Amino acid sequence: MKASIRRSAVFTSAAALVIALCGTTGTARSAVPAEPGDGELQFGYVLSETGQLAYLGPPMIESVKFAMKTINDAGGVLGEPLPTVVSGDEAGQEAVAVQSADRVLASGVDALIGAAASGMSLAFIDRVTGAGVVQCSGSNTAPTFTDYEDDGFYFRTVPSDSLQGPVLAKAIRGDGHNRVALIARADDYGRGLLESTRNALEDGGATVTLAETYDPKSTNFDQIVQQVENSRPDAAVVISFEEGTQILQAMIESGLGPDRIGVYGTDGLRSEELPRLVAPNQPGRLDGMKGTAPASETNEKYVKDLKKFAPQLKELQFAPQVFDCVTTIALAAEKAESDDPGDFVEEINGITKGGDKCTTFAACKELLADGKDIDYDGVSGPLDFTDTGEPGQATIEVYGYNAKGELQTLRTETSTAQE
Known part of the structure; x- marks a missing residue:
């Protein structure tokens, strides 16, 4: 300090x-x-x-x-x-x-x-x-x-995304994917998590077919989706916030939905409403999509008490x-x-x-x-906390969406900072 x-x-x-x-x-x-x-x-x-x-x-x-x-x-x-x-x-x-x-x-x-x-x-x-x-x-x-x-x-x-990236890469590799395209917001969040995930994927023997950032203020994401398609991946990672809804829609229209390739998100896309925002009448279009995020619902007592305090809450991220x-x-x-x-x-600290x-x-x-x-x-x-004032280890959630468009916690994993 x-x-x-x-x-x-x-x-x-x-x-x-x-x-x-x-x-x-x-x-x-x-x-x-x-x-x-x-x-x-x-x-x-x-x-x-x-x-x-x-x-x-x-x-x-x-x-x-x-x-x-x-x-x-x-x-x-x-x-x-x-x-x-x-x-x-x-x-x-x-x-x-x-x-x-x-x-x-x-x-x-x-x-x-x-x-x-x-x-x-x-x-x-x-x-x-x-x-x-x-x-x-x-x-x-x-x-x-x-x-x-x-x-x-x-x-x-x-936790820093340097702890989340390896868990995301492990989830992707564990699902059997070898060729992975990464697209991310062109900001500190997007670039940081892209690099962390890319390094972990490559260290694990995967081929990163694309590692590209995009302008999050754009109103059309067809070009970045075309780049994903051209790279011929068997999985794609979308590191985004609200604009990720449009990206996922464009991917599905291009034949890059979860029914064709592995589709993964991160904490910026973790939302119970995501399937209905992407496909209002067909929330099951995201069936099989997965992602990672810092764990938010592992403490049952806290969740129960917070919902009692604020019963209108839907998200807990x-x-x-x-x-x-x-x-x-x-x-x-x-x-x-x-x-x-x-x-x-x-x-x-x-x-x-x-x-x-x-x-x-x-x-x-x-x-x-x-x-x-x-x-x-x-x-x-x-x-x-480490000397720099942040967690030295993290519990990361691996989440997924089912055929009903429901958000589920698939598992949690511990990630520790490298000394």
């Missing part, structure tokens, strides 16, 4: 002091920015309320609020309840994400949760960490963040990882006996490994009160 820097409570205009606080969890407070070390741990988020990842917004946002409620039910942090979370929308647009981050920072938050997309986080990470505010994402998987110059203030509870962001930060503040991010940032194991905020808080070191194992699994 690099030496921390303390944020400055300087604001350039009175407008920066007027912040709309959204959400129903926590204690209401005025819009006057908090000072670091004021006794209250203030959370904010920049997540997908709108935009191409809007389907991931509800599980992440509700999980933030659920974690805060769980913490407050256990007595809060440093004897004080968590105030209402300050909200911001990344909207799938870098300019909007930056504006939202600036607004959330202007409210005086101690920690910011988000963004959902790696590209959106990269658009404002320097603003957050440069202000000495802790940032934690439950869904940024781009390998870029591992060595990013963040002064030690950026963390993620989701990345919700456990976001819950762990909030809980880890809160425990670090308890360990540091300070809500100043310049203090508690130094405790975040350590509380995820090497101490007495605990799995809830209440249990971990009790151990800390007794002067013990803790090893918080989150609802997403053991975190065991």
Whole structure:
């Protein structure tokens, strides 16, 4: 961990002091920015309320609020309840994400949760960490963040795609495919997962017939699908977000659907709604499609409790990882006996490994009160942060779609970072 820097409570205009606080969890407070070390741990988020990842917004946002409620039910942090979370929308647009981050920072938050997309986080990470505010994402998987110059203030509870790629490659090879085409979004997420998967496939003896990126803002993907067809693969991997619906439609129309070749996706395509978006009247057209994603539904108690808290939720992707962001930060503040991010940032890595194991905020808080070191194992699994503030191992789900268009968890596998 690099030496921390303390944020400055300087604001350039009175407008920066007027912040709309959204959400129903926590204690209401005025819009006057908090000072670091004021006794209250203030959370904010920049997540997908709108935009191409809007389907991931509800599980992440509700999980933030659920974690805060769980913490407050256990007595809060440093004897004080968590105030209402300050909200911001990344909207799938870098300019909007930056504006939202600036607004959330202007409210005086101690920690910011988000963004959902790696590209959106990269658009404002320097603003957050440069202000000495802790940032934690439950869904940024781009390998870029591992060595990013963040002064030690950026963390993620989701594994790097360097851990997901080998599991995806293993699934493809295990299904007997030898010639594999890879197409991916031309951003840090897409390029990182493409390279990780490509390396693992080639190390396993497969031939990568195509490894190409595309402009995710394109409105026509016929050219990239034609490239896949021309490469004559027996399997194809689509690393995408919302635009993957159009790509899969074009692949099916070109005779490259799951009934003809192996078709695989990643976390950006994992959705219960995908079959009906691709083929509204024939969801079974994706029968046999598989993919990988950081595991989201392996903790049955957490899933049950979250759905009770937010019964309207359909998707749960990345919700456990976001819950762990909030809980880890809160425990670090308890360990540091300070809500100043310049203090508690130094405790975040350590509380995820090497101490007495605990799995809830209440249990971990009790151990800390007794002067013990803790090893918080989150609802997403053991975190065991490396020195760069990310999981050293990951539980990766292999998912699939059946003839009814139903999303199923086929199995989970553990992937560990190479030393």
